[in-house]
Amino acid sequence: MKFGFLEDKTEFECEGFSVKILEEFDEIMDVFRSSYPVSGGFIYAPQKQLRHSPKEKREFNSPEPVVSGQLLFLPPTHKLCSEYDEEHNAFLILGYGFLQGLYLCPEGQGAFGRTPYEPGSINGLLLYRSDREKGMEAINNYFINATTEQRSQMRACIHWYLIAYSMDHEWERFDAYYKVLDGLFRLNFKLKPNNSKFIRHHERPVELANLFGIQIPAWAVVNGTASILSIQRNELAHEATFANQPIGFSVPQVNYSFELSAFLTKLIAATLGLKTDYLYSEPDMCNYLMWDIK
Structure with a gap:
């Protein structure tokens, strides 16, 4: 292939x-x-050339727009x-x-x-x-x-994790990464036999981190019944807001495009069974590193 x-x-x-x-x-x-x-x-x-509609052809003398195509082969x-x-x-x-x-x-x-x-x-x-x-x-x-269902879920997690990097907006990447986080929780808890424990959204990153011995990022630490991450997730998923503003007007102080992505990299790698010291690195380490798989 x-x-x-x-x-x-x-x-x-x-x-x-x-x-x-x-x-x-x-x-x-x-x-x-x-x-x-x-x-x-x-x-x-x-680039893709767009055309005026018949009505626009009658009313506009402006050039027809050229836009980037939706798919890249x-x-x-x-x-x-x-x-x-x-x-x-x-x-x-x-x-x-x-x-x-x-x-x-x-x-x-x-x-x-x-x-x-x-x-x-x-x-x-x-x-x-x-x-x-x-x-x-x-x-x-x-x-x-893996089972058929586990294969499908892992494929979805890796696919959307990789695609998220190419998205234009911070809120789009956050939304994509959170979906991957939910998928990894499903893989490691719901799709494992004899695991019926109910775990709420704000607890899931902590449970996943503890499962693999990964350091818990500050924004995932639970304070009462919420974390910084879960509050941000609820805003975006249920209230059409992001960083306390309508979506598109503000970005969070946390660089989720880097830190949440790095957290997911570790969780995907650990779930796949990759043995590497990278799993135990600091949550906000931003230098290029080697995989150095054991």
């Missing part, structure tokens, strides 16, 4: 599958650097050679994108509007030494041992 888009030329093999670059990799990179619209680390979808750069079926392969590609900090997808599947192209963009983590083999073996084992 071909997939991309990825500038990393490293090839590797795991039990049952391998990742190789395509023979035309260098030519694809030449075309990318000479013709694809990029800015601020993102590749943007081609990129050429594949790699191929996954495996003994598995299509669903399994698609999960491996998505998981490799999680490790690379990029939204990687099978040939013919598009990204939404724009997508980063530099490894580590989304998660702030770089692959190191044998991280590819060790990380992908853990991800493969997760898929093999």
